[in-house]
Amino acid sequence: xxxxxxxxxxxxxLFLLRSGRSTAALSLMVVSAVAMLVFLSxxxxxxxxxxxxxxxxxxxxxxSAAGLPATLAPGVLAVTGVKGVARRVPAAGMLSGNGxxxxxxxxxxxxxxERSTSAFWKKTLAGSFLSPGSRGLYISRQLAxxxxxxxxxVLSFSAGGMAHAKNFTVEGIYxxxxxxxxxxxxxxxxxxxxEPQQPWTAAVFLHDGVDPADVIARYRSALAEGEAFKSxxxxxxxxxxxxxxNYFSMSLVMVLVFGVVSxxxxxxxxxxxxxxxxxxxxxxxxxxxxxxxMRLIVMEIMLMNCxxxxxxxxxxxxxxxLVGSTGGIDLTAFTSYNRYFAVSGVIYPRLTPFSLCSxxxxxxxxxxxAALWPAVLVARKKAADILxxx
Amino acid sequence: MVExxxxxxxxxxxRGTLQALRGISLAIAPGTAAAIAGKSGSxxxxxxxxxxxLDWPDSGQVFVNGIDLHTLPQRGLSLFLRRDMGFVFQFGxxxxxxxVFENIAFPLKLNNIPKLELERRTQELLERIGLAxxxxxxxxxxxxxxxxxxxxxxALAHRPKLLLADEPTASLDSATGTSLVRLMFExxxxxxxxxxxxxxxxxxxxxxxxxxxxxxGMLQEHPGQ
Numbered sequence: 001x002x003x004x005x006x007x008x009x010x011x012x013x014l015f016l017l018r019s020g021r022s023t024a025a026l027s028l029m030v031v032s033a034v035a036m037l038v039f040l041s042x043x044x045x046x047x048x049x050x051x052x053x054x055x056x057x058x059x060x061x062x063x064s065a066a067g068l069p070a071t072l073a074p075g076v077l078a079v080t081g082v083k084g085v086a087r088r089v090p091a092a093g094m095l096s097g098n099g100x101x102x103x104x105x106x107x108x109x110x111x112x113x114e115r116s117t118s119a120f121w122k123k124t125l126a127g128s129f130l131s132p133g134s135r136g137l138y139i140s141r142q143l144a145x146x147x148x149x150x151x152x153x154v155l156s157f158s159a160g161g162m163a164h165a166k167n168f169t170v171e172g173i174y175x176x177x178x179x180x181x182x183x184x185x186x187x188x189x190x191x192x193x194x195e196p197q198q199p200w201t202a203a204v205f206l207h208d209g210v211d212p213a214d215v216i217a218r219y220r221s222a223l224a225e226g227e228a229f230k231s232x233x234x235x236x237x238x239x240x241x242x243x244x245x246n247y248f249s250m251s252l253v254m255v256l257v258f259g260v261v262s263x264x265x266x267x268x269x270x271x272x273x274x275x276x277x278x279x280x281x282x283x284x285x286x287x288x289x290x291x292x293x294m295r296l297i298v299m300e301i302m303l304m305n306c307x308x309x310x311x312x313x314x315x316x317x318x319x320x321x322l323v324g325s326t327g328g329i330d331l332t333a334f335t336s337y338n339r340y341f342a343v344s345g346v347i348y349p350r351l352t353p354f355s356l357c358s359x360x361x362x363x364x365x366x367x368x369x370a371a372l373w374p375a376v377l378v379a380r381k382k383a384a385d386i387l388x389x390x
Numbered sequence: 391m392v393e394x395x396x397x398x399x400x401x402x403x404x405r406g407t408l409q410a411l412r413g414i415s416l417a418i419a420p421g422t423a424a425a426i427a428g429k430s431g432s433x434x435x436x437x438x439x440x441x442x443x444l445d446w447p448d449s450g451q452v453f454v455n456g457i458d459l460h461t462l463p464q465r466g467l468s469l470f471l472r473r474d475m476g477f478v479f480q481f482g483x484x485x486x487x488x489x490v491f492e493n494i495a496f497p498l499k500l501n502n503i504p505k506l507e508l509e510r511r512t513q514e515l516l517e518r519i520g521l522a523x524x525x526x527x528x529x530x531x532x533x534x535x536x537x538x539x540x541x542x543x544x545a546l547a548h549r550p551k552l553l554l555a556d557e558p559t560a561s562l563d564s565a566t567g568t569s570l571v572r573l574m575f576e577x578x579x580x581x582x583x584x585x586x587x588x589x590x591x592x593x594x595x596x597x598x599x600x601x602x603x604x605x606x607g608m609l610q611e612h613p614g615q
Binding site for chain 2: 287387
């Protein structure tokens with residue numbers, strides 16, 4: 001028994017290096033499979049990122065809370081990891097004009113804060129979004145149609161607690177394509193809101209990679225209203241499910257893809273080892289033990305896999321970076337009517353430890369499984385039988 | 391040194407049953423160079439495989455240095471082979487991915503021979519087989535005769551007690567074959583190695599100390615011995 005593994009490692013390395021074309025052909029399969037899976041996995045993460053970014057970025061934010069007291073300043077919520085806080089003061093009432101009536105929730109907003117955080121204002125169809133200090137109204141197309149209004153029209157808002165109705169001029173008309181945002185909602189600036197001291201709702205927008213749960217935990221420990229804050233995954237269970245479903249189906253695809261690829265790899269491995277079977281017989285005749293033989297074959301496969309996997313990861317990462325630097329993959333044509341892609345249909349693949357580690361781990365597992373039969377065959381058979389095979 | 395007692399071996403295949411060895415008994419004294427002759431399919435390779443522990447007889451015993459090879463556990467047999475045995479085969483002897491030097495040094499590595507001694511012994515053998523400058527070459531860069539000389543050097547590098555050569559000259563022309571066997575016997579005798587080879591070549595037979603004939607799995611002493 002050799003004390004050092006170095007001799008077997010060197011022998012395995014020489015076997016791979018000097019088997020030239022066979023090693024290259026086999027490695028190419030592993031390289032391409034790993035590269036493809038790294039890219040697919042990153043693309044999967046990118047699709048989910050886009051859905052979360054779109055769903056939270058349009059209006060709701062990553063964290064929402066309702067019924068916050070007017071005395072609570074939005075700045076208090078701007079803890080580490082928070083990109084911005086949008087304060088919205090709702091008032092339920094009736095909007096009328098041109099002899100038409102429609103019940104609405106009128107949100108008093110800070111237009112500047114909305115511009116730096118949310119994206120619904122980008123969905124302007126006519127006119128413009130509100131400017132700071134504006135006395136105008138920003139309404140959905142559905143509402144404009146119902147009230148037969150267009151930009152410049154004067155609409156009147158009245159609510160139960162108001163002594164007199166308040167007139168607004170329509171400054172802009174928008175359409176998000178998302179029913180809850182397009183039906184029964186109107187916006188005006190906080191300065192023009194008839195009831196600015198009403199409890200407000202908060203939309204908290206986070207920087208990329210910040211976990212909403214961490215921020216909520218900080219709110220709950222610091223604010224009396226902490227319990228009111230909920231993350232997007234609590235408020236949008238449909239999105240949470242869709243993302244989980246996406247991860248599951250992509251994982252399934254990855255395993256299936258690698259399963260198919262591994263069949264090819266398995267066949268190639270068997271051919272690779274059987275091509276050299278006589279040499280294993282010669283080694284056995286020289287007194288190499290079955291355990292050493294197994295170790296040698298496993299080392300050959302692991303060495304080849306490690307090198308091929310590293311090359312595959314490099315190719316996959318290069319593809320991800322290349323796609324990222326050239327503006328992502330624009331799937332707008334397939335997502336324009338999908339509310340989960342309301343802000344953007346551009347996918348930016350993103351690498352995660354999982355997307356980097358799972359493909360090479362799969363490759364190694366499948367390759368070792370594929371090499372098991374020839375390794376056991378070589379280790380268990382008598383030298384004379386192996387020599388006859390070769 | 392080598393003793394076979396009533397060794398039998400039968401192969402079963404789609405073509406039927408073939409009795410390769412039919413109760414062979416023989417003894418080869420230590421340091422002897424023995425040659426076994428016989429037609430193709432007479433059982434030479436099977437006999438050598440059984441003598442070398444590469445194959446198991448159905449019945450009978452094979453003793454090498456007093457040890458019944460086929461009672462050893464697999465690992466024990468492997469360690470016995472690496473220490474006390476050397477093999478030369480008819481073809482495909484060398485590990486294709488190792489150089490000539492690495493091929494000869496392989497059994498020395500297996501036997502944990504220190505690096506300096508390993509290099510000295512390997513270089514000396516390379517010179518003895520006339521391939522002093524061929525150390526870095528790979529097997530495919532050598533001629534058939536050179537491959538077999540390297541195989542002989544590798545089989546004797548770790549100074550085994552028994553060398554078994556299965557038709558080592560079969561792929562060579564007569565002159566090259568004879569000079570190969572001369573070289574093998576010369577190197578083997580220097581280290582006191584017992585040698586058994588199988589061959590078709592009568593010139594090679596004449597070089598051996600002990601000549602045996604095998605026919606239909608049965609041994610016959612050579613009439614001229």
